[in-house]
Structures are given as C-alpha cells and as structure tokens.
Amino acid sequence: MPLELSGPHPASGARQATLRESNLALVARTLAASAPAYLSRADVAGATSMTRATASRLVDELVAGGILDELGPDERGPGELDRPAPRRGRPATPLAPGSRIAALGLQVDAGFLAARVINLRGQVLAEWVESGDLVASPPGEVLRRLDAAGRDVLSRVPGGAALIGARLALPGIVAVEDGLLLRAPTLGWSDIRPVDMLASGTLAGLPLTIGNEADLAARTVAENAPGRPGPVPDFVYLSGGIGIGGAVVRDGAVITGSHGWAGEIGHVCVDPNGPSCPCGSTGCLERYAGRHMILAAAGLDPTAPPELLAERVAAGDREACQAVGVAAWALGIALASVVNMFDVPTVVLGGYLGQIAGLLRADLEQALRARVLSARWVAPTTVAAEPGSAPGATGAAFAELAAVIADPARWTGRPAG
Amino acid sequence: MPLELSGPHPASGARQATLRESNLALVARTLAASAPAYLSRADVAGATSMTRATASRLVDELVAGGILDELGPDERGPGELDRPAPRRGRPATPLAPGSRIAALGLQVDAGFLAARVINLRGQVLAEWVESGDLVASPPGEVLRRLDAAGRDVLSRVPGGAALIGARLALPGIVAVEDGLLLRAPTLGWSDIRPVDMLASGTLAGLPLTIGNEADLAARTVAENAPGRPGPVPDFVYLSGGIGIGGAVVRDGAVITGSHGWAGEIGHVCVDPNGPSCPCGSTGCLERYAGRHMILAAAGLDPTAPPELLAERVAAGDREACQAVGVAAWALGIALASVVNMFDVPTVVLGGYLGQIAGLLRADLEQALRARVLSARWVAPTTVAAEPGSAPGATGAAFAELAAVIADPARWTGRPAG
DNA sequence: CGAATTATGTTTCACCGAAATACTAAAGAC
DNA sequence: GTCTTTAGTATTTCGGTGAAACATAATTCG
Numbered sequence: 001m002p003l004e005l006s007g008p009h010p011a012s013g014a015r016q017a018t019l020r021e022s023n024l025a026l027v028a029r030t031l032a033a034s035a036p037a038y039l040s041r042a043d044v045a046g047a048t049s050m051t052r053a054t055a056s057r058l059v060d061e062l063v064a065g066g067i068l069d070e071l072g073p074d075e076r077g078p079g080e081l082d083r084p085a086p087r088r089g090r091p092a093t094p095l096a097p098g099s100r101i102a103a104l105g106l107q108v109d110a111g112f113l114a115a116r117v118i119n120l121r122g123q124v125l126a127e128w129v130e131s132g133d134l135v136a137s138p139p140g141e142v143l144r145r146l147d148a149a150g151r152d153v154l155s156r157v158p159g160g161a162a163l164i165g166a167r168l169a170l171p172g173i174v175a176v177e178d179g180l181l182l183r184a185p186t187l188g189w190s191d192i193r194p195v196d197m198l199a200s201g202t203l204a205g206l207p208l209t210i211g212n213e214a215d216l217a218a219r220t221v222a223e224n225a226p227g228r229p230g231p232v233p234d235f236v237y238l239s240g241g242i243g244i245g246g247a248v249v250r251d252g253a254v255i256t257g258s259h260g261w262a263g264e265i266g267h268v269c270v271d272p273n274g275p276s277c278p279c280g281s282t283g284c285l286e287r288y289a290g291r292h293m294i295l296a297a298a299g300l301d302p303t304a305p306p307e308l309l310a311e312r313v314a315a316g317d318r319e320a321c322q323a324v325g326v327a328a329w330a331l332g333i334a335l336a337s338v339v340n341m342f343d344v345p346t347v348v349l350g351g352y353l354g355q356i357a358g359l360l361r362a363d364l365e366q367a368l369r370a371r372v373l374s375a376r377w378v379a380p381t382t383v384a385a386e387p388g389s390a391p392g393a394t395g396a397a398f399a400e401l402a403a404v405i406a407d408p409a410r411w412t413g414r415p416a417g
Numbered sequence: 418m419p420l421e422l423s424g425p426h427p428a429s430g431a432r433q434a435t436l437r438e439s440n441l442a443l444v445a446r447t448l449a450a451s452a453p454a455y456l457s458r459a460d461v462a463g464a465t466s467m468t469r470a471t472a473s474r475l476v477d478e479l480v481a482g483g484i485l486d487e488l489g490p491d492e493r494g495p496g497e498l499d500r501p502a503p504r505r506g507r508p509a510t511p512l513a514p515g516s517r518i519a520a521l522g523l524q525v526d527a528g529f530l531a532a533r534v535i536n537l538r539g540q541v542l543a544e545w546v547e548s549g550d551l552v553a554s555p556p557g558e559v560l561r562r563l564d565a566a567g568r569d570v571l572s573r574v575p576g577g578a579a580l581i582g583a584r585l586a587l588p589g590i591v592a593v594e595d596g597l598l599l600r601a602p603t604l605g606w607s608d609i610r611p612v613d614m615l616a617s618g619t620l621a622g623l624p625l626t627i628g629n630e631a632d633l634a635a636r637t638v639a640e641n642a643p644g645r646p647g648p649v650p651d652f653v654y655l656s657g658g659i660g661i662g663g664a665v666v667r668d669g670a671v672i673t674g675s676h677g678w679a680g681e682i683g684h685v686c687v688d689p690n691g692p693s694c695p696c697g698s699t700g701c702l703e704r705y706a707g708r709h710m711i712l713a714a715a716g717l718d719p720t721a722p723p724e725l726l727a728e729r730v731a732a733g734d735r736e737a738c739q740a741v742g743v744a745a746w747a748l749g750i751a752l753a754s755v756v757n758m759f760d761v762p763t764v765v766l767g768g769y770l771g772q773i774a775g776l777l778r779a780d781l782e783q784a785l786r787a788r789v790l791s792a793r794w795v796a797p798t799t800v801a802a803e804p805g806s807a808p809g810a811t812g813a814a815f816a817e818l819a820a821v822i823a824d825p826a827r828w829t830g831r832p833a834g
Numbered sequence: 835c836g837a838a839t840t841a842t843g844t845t846t847c848a849c850c851g852a853a854a855t856a857c858t859a860a861a862g863a864c
Numbered sequence: 865g866t867c868t869t870t871a872g873t874a875t876t877t878c879g880g881t882g883a884a885a886c887a888t889a890a891t892t893c894g
Contacts, residue, residue: 009446009668013467014439015881016850022431023852042871050430054852056872089870090860173791182794234675248758250674257667257760258651261791268754269788271689272746281753281788333686336698337754340681341665343674371686371698374590374678377599432852433879440881459842471881473843506841507889837894844887850880858873864866 020058021409023050027058028067028408032097032227035121038071040092059095065412066098066162067120067404097121097226101404101411104154104166104206105397106146107213107390108194110135110186110242113146114390115153118397119161120404122225126156129389135242136188143197154206164411165400166206168194169213169392171245176260179210185278186242209400214238214245214263214350215254216395219402221348221385222249226401235346236338237385238265238331239392240353244286248342255342266290268334288330291352297323306355313359328360332367339372339380350385357384437475438826440467444475445484445825449514449644452538455488457509476512482829483515483579484537484821514538514643518821518828521571521583521623522814523563524630524807525611527552527603527659530563531807532570535814536578537821539642543573546806552659553605560614571623581828582817583623585611586630586809588662593677596627602695603659626817631655631662631680631767632671633812636819638765638802639666643818652763653755654802655682655748656809657770661703665759672759683707685751705747708769714740723772730776745777749784756789756797767802774801 030047031039039047045055062068071094097120107114111134116127128149134142146168154163172184179195195208218237224230233252239245246265248255255262266286267279274283287293292302298309298320312320331353339345347364349357361382368380388394404411447464448456456464462472479485488511514537524531528551533544545566551559563585571580589601596612612625635654641647650669656662663682665672672679683703684696691700704710709719715726715737729737748770756762764785766774778799785797805811821828 011465013443013465013471013881014436016433016436016852019431019433019436019851019880026430040871048428048430051853051855052872053854053874054430057852086862087870088862088868090858090872092871173794175794182791246758250672255667255672255759258762259760259791259795262758262760264757264760264790267757267788267790269687269750272687272750273690279790329689333689334754337685337751338758340684341663341679341755341758342672343676343679343681345675371684373681373684373696373698374599374676377590377592378676430852433881436851436880457842468882469843470845470883474880503891504841505839505891507843507887508891509842835894837892839890839892841890842888844885846885847883849882852878854875854877856873856875859871861868861870863868 021407023048023054024058024061024408024412025406027055028062028405029227031062031068031095032120032225032405033229035097035225035228038092038094038096040094042092044095061412062098062408063095065408066100067408067411069096069098069100070094071096099123100161101164101401102157102161103164103397103400104150105169105216105393105395105400106150106166107169107393107396108134108142108146108187109171109213109390109392112390113142113149114393115146115150116390116393116397117153117157117161117163118226118394118401120226120401122228122398125158125161126153127393128153134187139187139189139192139194140197143194147198163206164404166208167216167396167400168208168210169216169396170194170210171213171239171241171243171392173261173264174210174212176209176211181210211396211399212245212247212260212263213392215247215256215260216399217245217350217385217391218247218249218254218348219395219398220388220391221350222252222254223398223402226398227405232346232348234344235348236265236335236342236344237263237348237350238335238353240289240291240349240351242291244290244353246338248338248344250342250344265334265338268337270330270333285330285334289327289353294323294327294356297326306352309356310359324356324359325363328363329367331360332364332371335364335380336368336371339368340374343374345372345374345378345380347380347382348385349382350391354384354387357382438824440465440471441475441478441825441829442823444472445479445822446644448479448485448512449537449642449822450646452514452642452645455509455511455513457511459509461512478829479515479825480512482825483517484825484828486513486515486517487511488513516540517578518581518818519574519578520581520814520817521567522586522633522810522812522817523567523583524586524810524813525551525559525563525604526588526630526807526809529807530559530566531810532563532567533807533810533814534570534574534578534580535643535811535818537643537818539645539815542575542578543570544810545570551604556604556606556609556611557614560611564615580623581821583625584633584813584817585625585627586633586813587611587627588630588656588658588660588809590678590681591627591629593626593628598627628813628816629662629664629677629680630809631664632673632677633816634662634767634802634808635664635666635671635765636812636815637805637808638767639669639671640815640819643815644822649763649765651761652765653682653752653759653761654680654765654767655752655770657706657708657766657768659708661707661770663755665755665761667759667761682751682755685754687747687750702747702751706744706770711740711744711773714743723769726773727776741773741776742780745780746784748777749781749788752781752797753785753788756785757791760791762789762791762795762797764797764799765802766799767808771801771804774799 102119244266247263271283277284519536661683664680688700694701
C-alpha cells in the first residue's frame, strides 16, 4: 500500500512540496507520540527510517516554527522522564514538543463551565472551572460568562505563548462545520450558534470552533497529550452525566459518522417497552443509567456524591443495589449492541459512570460476555476513565493542537509558501 | 492537511518513490472512478491537477502494466457510454480500466455456492452459481465442491486474462488475517480454516483469502465496479437470509472494527425480554427478522418465495401482515440504535430483506423517524439493494481488485523495484 | 484543397526533496 | 593525549514533478 498523500482520497496529485509536508508531519507526530521521552534528531531518523540528514533538516524547520523545542543541556520539565544515562559519543540534543504553542479549550456542561489552556506538551498553562446548575439556563448569559472567563484565563497564560485556536465542547448534537448547536437536551438549548454569541466568532481574537463533548472527552482517553497515543487505541467512551453521551474511538480517532453525530449511545434502545424518553423514543439507555435516574432509584438526592451511593451499596441497601443493578443491566444491553456493531471491545466509563464504575463493572462485564457475539474470542473489558475535571475542555484543546501536529507546514509557514 | 503518504499513520518517511506510487494510485483511482466515461491523459491531468506531462507518464506506466487499457479508435465495450462528440483539436486516446486483470470471487451461503470472475472494468468473465441446502453441511465436502467449481470457472475465462487473487465470502465471524472462520451459525461451521481445506491455501494457484459475506456484499453497493463509487458513500447494509449479517460503510469503506467483526447487526438486542438466540443472548434482531422467522410467523414454508408473502400481505392475510409488521418493528428498533451510534442514515436492505423491502419500508422508516435522535435534521431513508445473485462473490472479487487500484506500483513492478 | 485553429500528447530542462556519503563535533574509554 | 563512538552537517547524486516548447491529428474556415 503506497503512502497516501492527502487522506484516504486525495483528488490532487502529490508534488515534492507535498512530500516535504508529509514528512514534516511525520516528524512532528513522532515527537509528539514519544514524549515525555527525549528524542534526538538521530532518534527521529531511526524511528522514521529517514536519513539523519533529512530528519535533521525537518527538525530544524519545526524548531524554527516553535513546534519543537531544543532542550538545553540541563533543562527538564516537571513530570518528564530523566535524561538517558550518559553514553559514549557526542551527546544528543533532546527535543520536545513546543511549549509555547497552546490552545484554549472550553466546556459548557449542565453542571459546570470550564476554560483551560494547554500547550503542545500537554501542560496546563491556565485553567478555570466553575460549577453551577445550568439546566435550562439562558444561552446568551452563560456564553457571556464563558467569554469573560476565557479572556481571564488567557490573560493568565505566561507570556510568550502562541495561542492557535479555541474550541468549545458542548453536550449535544453539534453541526461542527456550521458552528451550530442543534440540540442540547440537558441544557435545554436548541438551534443556537454559540460562536456568534461570543465576540464576532472569536474569543479574544482566537478562531473559535465547537464540538461534541463526548467526542472531545474521548480524545483525552485516546491521547495522554496532544498527539501522544494513550494505552488503548480502540474503545467505546461513555460520558455519564444527567444524560449519557458517547463516542467510539478506533485506531486513536473518533468515528464521527456522516454529520458528526455518531456515538449517541444514550439513546440506544435498551427495552422498547421501557419508559419514554424526551427524545421521542422509548427505553433509551439514559432512562436507566443517567445520573438522576440512578440516584432517584436509589432514593438519593440528585446531587448526592458517588461515595454516598457506594456506601449504601456496600451496606446492602436494597434500593441502592437495585438502582445500580438496573443501570449495569441497561448498560450491558446497550453496550453489547454497540460492541457487536463496532467490534471495539473496550469500554471506558467516563463522568459519573466512571465514578461509580466499581459498582457497575462486574455485572456489566458479565452481561457483555453473555451478549457479545465474539466474546468467546475477545472478552470485552470495562475500565474507568482517569478522573479529572472537564475532560471536554481538555479534549477541545487537544483537538486544536492536533491540527498543528497533523499539518505543521501550515504553521511554520516557509517564505516560499 | 498535507497529503498522507501511507495511510493515517505512516511510520516511515516518504521518499520520491513514494510520491510516484501515490500518484500512480491516484491515476488508477481516477480512471476506475470515472468509468464508464472515457478519460484521456489530458482529462486525468485536469482531474488530478497534475501536468499533462506527469499524468501522461503515469498513464503510460499503468498501460504497460495492464492496469489501464488504451482503447482503439472504434473500440467500445458493451454497456459503456458513447464516445464524446467529435471536437476540434487532436482527438484524445480513450482510457479504461484494464480488461485483462481479473479476480475470482467465491461465496458459501446456507442456500447456495457461487464462483465469479470479474475484471477491473467490473465485467463478469465467467460465473457459476448452484443452489442447495447447506445448513449443517460438512465443510470439507462443500469446500471441495467449491474448489472444483472454482477451477471450472477459471478454465472458462477467456484467454489472456491475468488472475490476481481469489477471495471467499463466508456468512460468519471471520479472522481475516488468520484465514480462520470462527463461527458460521447458519452453516453450522466453527473454528475451521477454509483456506487450508482447498489445495494448499490456493485455488488453482491463486492466493486465496477469506472475508465476511456482509462486508463484501456491502462493497457491491458502495462500488458499481472495482474502484467506482456507487451513489451513496455512507450506508448501513443488511444482508438478510436465515441469519442477518450487516456492515456499515462510511465514505465508501466498510468499518471493520478491531478484529474485522464489526457490523453484527443480527445480534443487536431488540427486546431483552424477547426469545433466546443460539448466540447466547436474548431478543436479537435475527429472531424477529430472519427469513425463517418471518415466513414461519406468516404461516408459510421456509422456502416460500418472497412474492407469495407479498401476495398474502396484499390480500390482507392477518398472519402475514403481522409477521411483516413484527419484522419491520424489530428492524426499526435495531436500526435506530445503529443510526444513533454511527450517524449513517441510509439503510440498504439486501438479500431476503431487499426482496421484501417494499413490505417493510413504510413501517421501518416511520420507526426510524421516531427513534433516531437526529431524524429531525436528516431523515433516515431505506432502499432495497439491486437484486443480484451472490453479491458476496462479486464483492469478494471487487475487494481483490481494489488492492490493484490502491497500489498499482506493486503490479506494474518496475525493474528498479 | 490548404491554411488556420485547437486540443492532445511528448520532449526537454529546471527545480526540489530525499538518499548517499563524507565530514565535523563532542563526548567517554583507555 | 589519542582512540572510539555517536550526533549532527555539508555536498553530491538521484529521481519525480512542473513548466514550456514542440509535435501531432483532428476540425473549421477560406
């Protein structure tokens, strides 16, 4: 299979410049993927099977564009690996993704607002999270608050950072190209254009795009940092909150579908004779495993922390056990269908479902083993997502930064064009 | 986004040879996609935005390798378009996909065996189809019969054809790389290696691979001929027979999942309280919309032709109407979940379900409108697949030929390598 | 009929990017 | 200090595409 020079179906012929751009992207991707290990120009050449000369030239260009940093002899970022032990020969110049290139991720959720600036190394340069009940809230007011918060966060970013874009994660059906939020049931928003409600489509001058929250949160599982693959390349992500969002990740990329609306696992039918759902259907997964539903069935307040539910279950409380059992049963049925359809047998539970994953796991995995056609050969597994606030905002920043890694030539901007 | 020279994540740097291979593939793809219109070297240059010189050079190489044919001044294949009206200027040399390069597609189904040889233009050079009840049949015997039939079909191919491979479509869960059929419930086969049961992994010397029937049949909807896109790039395909197979096609390509087992829509859960399924689950779609189930519920013989069912429904027969209604209801629930997950809102009904699509369509589309979250913006539609015998065999041949179009350099085999 | 026109296809050369190779730089080993 | 080893750089060669001139084969028009 020859290398494809422009996605799966390029309509345009590849030229020498294309070659260069492709290799530039390969170098950027290699370095992003390898962090936090330090790769040298020679390592890059080895990993890409290019010659040292070629790799070196490309690295130089990326360093000039700020997409890579040459680390000084004693430089070391927090959380990064130790330098390799001294060896014979000329010491290598360690390289790392550029710390100055950063993006702004934003998130509106029914329970909080968030803004977070992250750089190419995955370091959080500044952030802001505010909880609050935004169910049925006025979009204009909320977005104005987010705009102000975004500006504030940007102002707190250390000087010298180059912000390349902003993306807003929204819990609903989003028409990405049109910047249109079609429907966000938990917020009570529909048919609004959030981008237009901020200052002329930008946030403090940054081009702003929007995306689905679950798709973006799934990115934080697929990638530990921009362009750095996580441990599992293929998985189903569930974003559990009042509603249930989802995304299917295959080979590190979110499956988007024709319009970007794929992954609506919250409205997979668990039981056609089940309770009716505001979406117009019946027996949707959300009706069984949404946070409010679980807590109400357990006889708890909708705001009760997950620890309380766990306590009740541990104590053998009948209502609580049954509530968790029903949720696991429903998740089992819905996810079995999803795994049968996608053949992606790892389930990552995020949001509230991640917080109570320990209570669900056994029943859920048993249901999957029983209902997934291929379970005999590859048993489906479930894991909880790393806990963390506002993964949608983080994923949104990752998504913006991924564009730099995927096409660094656009950002290095050689004089010749 | 730069052109990517080796799939989504090339690990190797691109070199000049890569460039050439990529452009060679682009030219091959352009010509395959444009057939049956006649493109000239100049047209190729225009379509790919390469210069005439470059396009011409690449075309020459493909012609030399037999992947393209230069048509003579009066040559015209059956079913192909008329030549363009004479214009001023030097007349163009019409090009077409090579008629001599062909592949063998095979299919084993619970109801028939098939072998079919198809060339790069999509022309059937020879074929053989034999019906018979193969439920719970002995694999060795059946495959020996298929081997003999394959040899016979190959012997009837007009001289001069270059066979490049053979692929066998099987109605079950297939581990493609291992050549292993894990489970084919309708045949009653499991854990066999069909490739080994033919002569040393080849059929008359052709390298033989296997694939899932629904995945391959879906190809015949995605492509009218090898590399020629069909009218719909994104759709869910249902292969209705005794069981129900399926595949989801996105942007012309089948979504395979981690192990190639994606698309098992027959075992999506319609009702957890429904009848138990041999797969170990309950309420699977197959239990409601499999051919035997529909016909039994309608009070008909399992071998009754679809016309008889249609007659009964038209006559208002209560059992028949109810049987069809139940099938449509179940399909609606299962497909709504599939569309919610994949955001691929076109459903193509193939096999038996295609034959009775007229009876199902209204109820099914109504169910989809009610249950699909995004139906308000894009209403799901259902269509019947073009009727045709053994689409799996055709798709299997297409799949082999697609490899030539995707990487023609491997087949032209320049001396330099 | 013959010249002008026009589009196709080919030839030649320049440009550019990567490979190959030789070279310089900077450390440890002895 | 010298040797060895590895990192990074400079130079030449090779190969593929672009650009532009050229050759070719038809229609159109005088």
